[in-house]
Amino acid sequence: MNEIGIGRVTERGIVFNELRYSCDAAIKHQWFEKARTEGEWMVIVISVKSNLEKILLIEPYSRMLLDCNVIQPNSVSAVKLEKYFDSIQKLKAMRSLRQNRNRKAPRQINPEGGATERSH
Numbered sequence: 001m002n003e004i005g006i007g008r009v010t011e012r013g014i015v016f017n018e019l020r021y022s023c024d025a026a027i028k029h030q031w032f033e034k035a036r037t038e039g040e041w042m043v044i045v046i047s048v049k050s051n052l053e054k055i056l057l058i059e060p061y062s063r064m065l066l067d068c069n070v071i072q073p074n075s076v077s078a079v080k081l082e083k084y085f086d087s088i089q090k091l092k093a094m095r096s097l098r099q100n101r102n103r104k105a106p107r108q109i110n111p112e113g114g115a116t117e118r119s120h
Helices: 024-028 031-038 078-103
Strands: 001-010 012-017 021-024 041-048 053-057 066-069 108-109 116-117
Touching: 001 031, 012 041, 012 053, 021 053, 024 031, 024 066
Parallel strands: none
Antiparallel strands: 001 012, 001 041, 012 021, 021 066, 041 053, 053 066, 108 116
16 A cells, blocks of 8 residues: 655655655755755655555656665664765865866966966
8 A cells, every 4th residue: 555645855865754765866966965955855755565665756846756765774883974974075065165266266477478377
C-alpha cells in the first residue's frame, strides 16, 4: 500500500520516516547545499510501506516524480562525517573566493603598450 507524506530536504538528505534519501535531481540541483545555506523545505513523498529502500518525491516546481534511494548508514562515526562535511564546505568557500578574486583582477598597462593581467 502506498503512503503519501511530507519529507524534509536538509543538508544531510531528504528525510522521511526517520530515514535519509537522495536522488539525481537533488545532487544535480544542489538541494542539500541550498538547504544548508538557505534553510530546509518540505516536499511531498510517496512511499511503499513494504519497501523503505525507495521513495517517490514530487518535485516542487515541475511536479515530476523523482525516484529517490535510501542513503545507507555506514560505519563512519558521526564526528568524522561532520568533520568531512565541514572540510568540503570550507574548500568550496575558498574556491569561490579565489574565483571571485580572479574575475576582478584589474588590467595593467605594460610599458611596451599592451594590456596585461595583474598577477597575484
